[in-house]
Structure formats: C-alpha cells, structure tokens
Amino acid sequence: MKKELINTIEQGMLGILNNEQLAKLHEVLELSFTMFAENRGDSQQSNDELLKLFLSAKQVEGCSERSLKYYRTTLSKMIVKIDKSVRQVETNDIRAYISDYENESNAGKVTLDNIRRIISSFFAWLEDENYIVKSPARRIHKIRVGKTVKDVYSDEELEQMRDTCTNLRDLAIIDVLSSTGIRVGELVNLNIADVDFEKRECVVMGKGNKQRKVYFDARTKIHLYEYIASRHDETKALFVSLNNPHNRLSIRGIETILHKVGSNLKSTKVHPHKFRRTLATKAIDKGMPIEQVQVLLGHSQIDTTLRYAMVNQNNVKASHHKYIGWFKSKFVEMFGNIEDRTKLALVAPLHTDRADIKMLSIDSYITTD
Numbered sequence: 001m002k003k004e005l006i007n008t009i010e011q012g013m014l015g016i017l018n019n020e021q022l023a024k025l026h027e028v029l030e031l032s033f034t035m036f037a038e039n040r041g042d043s044q045q046s047n048d049e050l051l052k053l054f055l056s057a058k059q060v061e062g063c064s065e066r067s068l069k070y071y072r073t074t075l076s077k078m079i080v081k082i083d084k085s086v087r088q089v090e091t092n093d094i095r096a097y098i099s100d101y102e103n104e105s106n107a108g109k110v111t112l113d114n115i116r117r118i119i120s121s122f123f124a125w126l127e128d129e130n131y132i133v134k135s136p137a138r139r140i141h142k143i144r145v146g147k148t149v150k151d152v153y154s155d156e157e158l159e160q161m162r163d164t165c166t167n168l169r170d171l172a173i174i175d176v177l178s179s180t181g182i183r184v185g186e187l188v189n190l191n192i193a194d195v196d197f198e199k200r201e202c203v204v205m206g207k208g209n210k211q212r213k214v215y216f217d218a219r220t221k222i223h224l225y226e227y228i229a230s231r232h233d234e235t236k237a238l239f240v241s242l243n244n245p246h247n248r249l250s251i252r253g254i255e256t257i258l259h260k261v262g263s264n265l266k267s268t269k270v271h272p273h274k275f276r277r278t279l280a281t282k283a284i285d286k287g288m289p290i291e292q293v294q295v296l297l298g299h300s301q302i303d304t305t306l307r308y309a310m311v312n313q314n315n316v317k318a319s320h321h322k323y324i325g326w327f328k329s330k331f332v333e334m335f336g337n338i339e340d341r342t343k344l345a346l347v348a349p350l351h352t353d354r355a356d357i358k359m360l361s362i363d364s365y366i367t368t369d
Contacts, residue, residue, distance in 0.1 A: 002033050047079050047086050054125050062208045066185065074118045086126065091136045094119055098140075113143040152278035153178070157268050164264040168227040170257055173239060175220035177272060181279030181297055182214055183207075184251050184272035190238040192228060197221055206298040214296065280305065 006029045010022060017025060054075075055068055063071070079086065081100070082093050098119075102112055116137070123135035153161075158178055165171040176187065186204040195202045201215045216224070233240065237248035249257075254272055262270030276297065283293050294305040 006030065006033070050086055050126065050131060051075055051079065051122075053129075054122055057125060064185070064207065071118055071122075074115055075122055078115075078119060086123075087132055089123075089136050091139050094137055094140055109143055109145040113145060116140055116143055150274075150277060152281045153268075153274060157265070160265055160268070161261050161270065164261050167242065168223065168230050169239060169242065170261065172220070172224045172227040173254065173257060174261070175223050176216060177275035178278065179216040179220040180204075180214040181276045183276065183298075184254050186298075187272070188237075188239065188249055188251055188254060191236045192238050193236065195224065195238065197225060204298075208300075210298065212295070212298050 006026065009029060010026060013022065013025060051072070055072055058071060059068060078094075078097055081097055082089055084093070098112055098116060101107060101115065107115075120135070120137040120140065123132065123137045126132045127135045158174070161174050162171055165174060173187070176182070177184075180202070182204050183206070186206060189205055190202060194204070200217070200221050201213050203211055204214055205211055228238075231240070231246075233246035235246045235248065239249045239254075240246040241249060241253070258270040258272055262268055280293055280297060283296070284290060290302060290305060294302050297305060299305045
C-alpha cells in the first residue's frame, strides 16, 4: 500500500520535477510514511494502555465483569473506528462515530445513549487523571429516548407459564422471578444457603456488590422447597442444569428456559426482565410507597424505579373520576337523572365586567363515561 501510494505521487509529479528532485521527493515520502507508521503504532499502544487503566479503575469502583466487558467492547470499537490517539480525539469525531454507528447498525436510541454515556465516562476519566486537558464528550448531550408504555405480565399469563413448565426447576424459576423481582444476574448467583424458608426471604448480591433482602410468597416457598428436595447433587447453586454434572445455570441458560416457556404459550414473549417490571408496576398499583419499591428492586436512584413501573391506566381513569370528575355524581345526587338535559341550564355567576348572569348548558359540566 505504501509503495503504491508513493508511486502514484511520483507519477503525478513527473512533468514538474527533474530526476534529482524526484529522487529527493522519494526519499522524503519514504521517511514520512515510516514515521507515520511508527507514530501510529505508539498511538495505538498508548490507547490500549489507557483503556486498560480505565477498566482497572472501573473494576476498583465495583463494576461487574459483565459491565467491564461491555465497557471494553464499546470503547475498543470506538478507538478502532476513529483511528487516532485518544488524546487527539475531538467532539466532532465522537459525534460522527455515533452517527455512523446508528446508520450502519440501525441501533435504537437507548443503545446509542448507552454508547454516548460510556464514551463520556472514559474521556471524563482521562480528564480527571490529567491525560487530556478537556473531555471532547462534554458537549455531546444525552440522546433523547422516546417513552413507550411497556406491557407487563397479567395474572392469567403467569398462570399459563406455570402450567407449561415440565419440571420443578422451571416452575421454581418462574415463581422466584415473579415473586421477588430480582435481576436475572442476581438469580443465577443465588445459592441454596442464601434462602431462608422460615422467613420467606433470601439475600441477593446486586449491582456494585451491594447485598439486599428480597421476599417471596407462600407458593414460591412450596415450589422452591419441592425443587430443592428433588435434587440429588452436591452443587451449592440454587438453580442448576438438569443433567450431570449439574452446573450452575448461566444468564443465557435462564433466558433459554424462559424462551422455551414463551414458545409454548405462542401469544406471550417471556423475558426475565419483564418479571421485574411486572412486580414494580403491581406493587405501585396496590399502594406500595415508591421508596419501598426502590429498596425492593435495589435501585440507587428513585428515577430508575419510576421508569420501571408502568402505572395501570385503569387506575388512572378511576382516580380521575374520583378526584376530578366528581361533578357528575354530585349533580345526580342533588337533582337526580334528567332525561331532557337540553332544557336545563346551570346558573353560574362569572367574574366579568358584565352585570348579567350567563346561562350555561349543563352538558358542558357533565362528562359522559
């Protein structure tokens, strides 16, 4: 590639330079390309070293191995694509990278904002550690994500899932997820010793290596106990594979089990995270304080809890009738049902400069169901 490029440049200068000048041009080009290649190698090595130091800092802060892998993959792709030292990266380089990523991968806004957040974290760390003067990601603002109402599992769907389970383990997994609302990563890390059947609670290790207690109902207690009693292995993990050597189930293993349950239902897509959202929504709908739901789910920020919980629209409608649409019920209580409402008018004095009293149709005050 280097020889071809040098030859192309020399061919373009044949009619302008003499032989002596062409020889000097060849010498300069050879030296320049060699220096560029060396600097590029040093730059790449420096990028790799800085990325390694950043990941080490994140590990010390308590990031999980899964999060570190996501950081490493995201930043490595960015470094390769921009193809320059991170010390020389500019704001427009990052903007162009995110834009190209969206066009090439057809990624959603949530994914793009996650990438932006990770890149911003990396360059903010470089600034804090004095590797760069100012983060080029400062002027790249949060990507707006459209809010969609995500559905939750109904009681009927949960019962159908239980009915399709062909073994005690899968039934216990459905019950634990729906009753506790724990993350799938927390589920696979549970050990039998973490479960207190007497108090119907268990201790999970959440994000940032933070422990918390979660609770399960009586049905979950029964199914979980029956599953553990049916096992004959010595594995300490709560959920293991059905066949020897009965290894601890992975996140992928749980997702495969739930996908199989969902394929049997045909009408419902089953995903572990949806159980978590279902628990949060039902807890809030039944009057559980949002602060307690936050503790139950292990969220450090209450805003995260509010994003999880989708308020039931039927409850919103009932509350509207209760607190806002009270006039109709009050009117019927006072005057009874009047068939010909067009003949009835409500006298309402208005705060105007006029001395008269305006007659308003009662239909403008009474809202229909």
